[in-house]
Amino acid sequence: MRVSVDTHRCCGSGQCVLAVPEVFDQREEDGIVRLLDHRPPAELHADVRTAATVCPSGAIEVHEA
């Protein structure tokens, strides 16, 4: 699995951080998404998919590979 984020789309709701804090964080200055791990380990895949689903602005893309 490969993850990418779009910081222009992101509205800083923090849903992704709530779902998988190991993979997503928010920038100190404006709360916009910061990707910590673009190739998360298998045990986090389900939560990463949830993060992409609940992201209100559609800023997270998950490429399954």
Next chain:
Amino acid sequence: MTTAHPVEPLSFPAPRGACPFAPPPAYEQARREQPVSRVTLWDGSQCWMVTRHAEVRTVLRDQRFSSDASLPGFPFVTDGRRALANETISNLIRLDDPEHARLRRMLTADFMIKKTEVLRPRIQRIVDDFLDRMVAHGAPADLVTEYALPIPSLVICLLLGVDYVDHAYFQERSRVMLHNHSTVDQIRQARDELTDYLQQLAERKRREPDDGIISRLVARGELGDDEVATMGLLLLVAGHETTANMTSLSALALLRDPAQLARLRAEPALVKTAVEELLRFLSIVHSGLPRVATEDMVVGGETIRAGEGVLCMISAANRDEEVFATADQLDLARESRRHVAFGFGVHQCLGQPLARVELQIAVETLFRRLPGLQLAIPYEDIRFRTDMAIYGVHELPVTW
């Protein structure tokens, strides 16, 4: 494909049914039979109502459905809200990107999870203090005025840098602004008084800065005091009415469901999941999130034309059986993260991390410290806020 519409569109808002925690039966029926349907508003105008989880997400995530209340066709559910939208500086919930994003990004850092988690001990002290006072006053007590309302009110005051001693002043005016039966003149007056109050506060912060949000907005130098006041007003009103009503309605829902309450008491760690489920189950933002289409769009098989209004019913979407099995049951251990109680799309609630922390602490503390908590009046006598923009109960008399 366009399906045939009933001759008579549903009159909006529809009345609630026998269960005060459930959305109006007409919305649930619409979700099952015609999830994108026409409704008639108070002024005789018509717009669309979207009730299914999938379509609510689609509309709210697509910015071709605009939040700009100055656009023709934007649906207003009361005359008061229409009057407000046409007279004031638009706050960010009624603006589209990029202007919306510019304003929102001035606030996102203050409400992000890391910041609100740091506030936990402080919020716990505030919650314990108000509960101590309520207990000291003795039973019966109104849980709304002595516990549910003052907690988020004090917290948002601390964050904004507003003096809590003035809380009666802005609580009364917030109430007028959010009351569906307030006259346009009453709403105007309440808004003007609150805006003046906040504008004076912004001027004072210019002279005497502190580390509150209002002061920092002023210090950025990008906004006039009137714009800071508009933003402050949004945060102040949104910050206490919503969490307050979720707290008291959650307390009532749990008192009415002893099995679920026992489960929460036996397993306090369940509180985070429980709060998500209560948000889903109660969906207190009950009057529909308004948008207007800026181009022709096909949603759920219906064509919504440019210039037509849409109301997204998050209460109905959160009871969608296709997403939440046995949706009409409160199940505190349920996986309910896909709920849309905070809305969806770029306008999704900015303060949700704060609301979560407040609710988790307020609910857990209340039932832990008052094991004998019960209603002080018959359940049938409780007045529900069907007449307010934010649903809940007007009072919740309790003993313990």
